[in-house]
Structures are given as C-alpha cells and as structure tokens.
Amino acid sequence: MRQIYTYYKKSGYETEVMGASFRNIGQILELAGCNLLTISPELMKQLSESHEPVERKLTPEKAKSADVKWLELDEKKFRYLVNEDAMATEKTAEGIRKFAGDIVKLEKLVASKLS
Incomplete structure (x- = not known):
C-alpha cells in the first residue's frame, strides 16, 4: 500500500488510494494518511479504545x-509484475473473496429486514 500510494502521489495521478483487509490496528496505523481505508467494526472498536x-x-x-x-508499463508488463509479487496476487484474491x-451477508441481512 505504501508503495502504491507513493507512486501514484509522486506521479501526480488524480486518484484516491484505498487500503483494505487489515488484520490488526498496527497495519491501519502504518497507513495513517492514506486517502481511504475500509476497516472492520472489530478493528474500529479496537482503534476507538486505543490510547x-x-x-x-x-x-x-x-x-x-x-x-x-517511473515505470513505463503496458498491460503485459503490468500483469507480469503483479504476478511476480506474491503478496499482491494473494492479497488481491483474498480481498475479492x-x-x-x-456482499452475500449484506444482501441476506437486507432481505431479512425487508421481509
């Protein structure tokens, strides 16, 4: 995340970077300043109780x-580099899952509230 944030901000891209799939509040604190973070309710509670x-x-x-x-990338080079980074590949797949x-849980919750 730090590398992605730094690359995009240094390159002047008009984008927001979002961190997700945190396991502990230490990971969240290391990304303080990132544009967007998705934080689970459990970790939000821990953060609110932390001093x-x-x-x-x-x-x-x-x-x-x-x-x-600066990297000159076409899609082929981009995919190769992502594939070479085991953490990026595994974390992306884990995050999507x-x-x-x-979303399935949310849909069930909404459906139960509507019926």
Missing part, C-alpha cells in the same frame, strides 16, 4: 520527495 498516538505516515508531500522510479462474502 496509542496516531502519526500521519503517508502524505502527498512525503510521496513527492520519495525516490521512486472477502468482499464477495460480505
């Missing part, structure tokens, strides 16, 4: 001064 100070880790200013190499499972 740990929150320091903004990601800023556009830090990203702009970072030493990041979790979001798909959550």
